[in-house]
Amino acid sequence: MADTIKVAMADLKVGRAPDTLISYGLGSCVGIAIYDSTTKIGGLAHIMLPNSTQSRAGENNAKFADTAIPILIKEVVRLGAIHSRLVAKIAGGSQMFNFSSSNDIMRIGERNAEAVRAILKKEGLRLIAEDVGGTYGRTVELILDTGVYKIKTIDKGCKNM
């Protein structure tokens, strides 16, 4: 029986086929999907912020790109995925409101995407597809049976990548 596992904001989940991992309504957040096609094991993280350096101990590690990605990798490897076979796909990082302000928090989507790319590279994961930026929200779904990362929007259509 295939389950749909929901990943909340600032959360991460892992699973194996035939399950599906889903996260709803990403704005400036980035949904990071990693997948091993041989074992059909994968994980999805919904990060809000680029780095945890201003954070204090005890806070939620799934919230930041720099702490969430290593945990996500560790968890899928624990389930049986092989690190060297893992590939990544990312989506999100939009700017929902159009400000002229150069305030950092307004550009957070862009900064999130940059941080995610850098950390994936550092962790030795290949980024094979991305759908980032824009001014609209996305729902992301990682179908573990196929590794397809499905991106849904309200009026910009739906795509599989």
Add this chain to the structure above:
Amino acid sequence: MSDELLRLDALQLDALREIGNVGAGNAATALSQLINRRIEMSVPKVSVAPISDVPELVGGAEAIVAGVFLRVFGKAPGSIMFILPRESAYVMVDNLMGRVERDSLELTEMDESALKEIGNIVAGAYLNALAHFTQITLLPSIPHLAIDMAGAILSIILTALGQVGDYALVIETEFSADMGNSEIKGHFFLIPDPGSLNTILNAIGVWNDG
């Protein structure tokens, strides 16, 4: 910040609820004059909720909503977000524009201005109440509008809070108005920036360091 939010006592939450009550009352009066209908308003809820639970308050992260966002400037900066389900936003602008039927889901530029103005009026009414209680002058930014999934729209305020903690203080009021054959619903959120909460509590004399 997270810890501070979890330490708020009943008296402090009551004080915040009272500000919310007067603010929402002002806002409802303003809104009711604008659309020429009676507005029902819930007693404001003041809650300290995990950040990831906030989208659930407006029907879930994937619910399609119109959000008017304003920044608040002054000694107690924060954010204001007025959220309506997309259908309510249409009913409200159609009513304002005297439109009987809607043949597309597109909003005209005039519709968007009207929605922003509604957000502006509601926010102004709320900030006046806050200023009255705290004697702190608070000024709203120009309103910004987006129509999209609730989670995506709320991410702008939630990421700012996420930088310092895992919880959000949400002062939330639900509005509804009977528009004849349809209904308008809305949620109003006042989210103080980290640090502003202390300023507000201090100003109304319910801060307790002990």
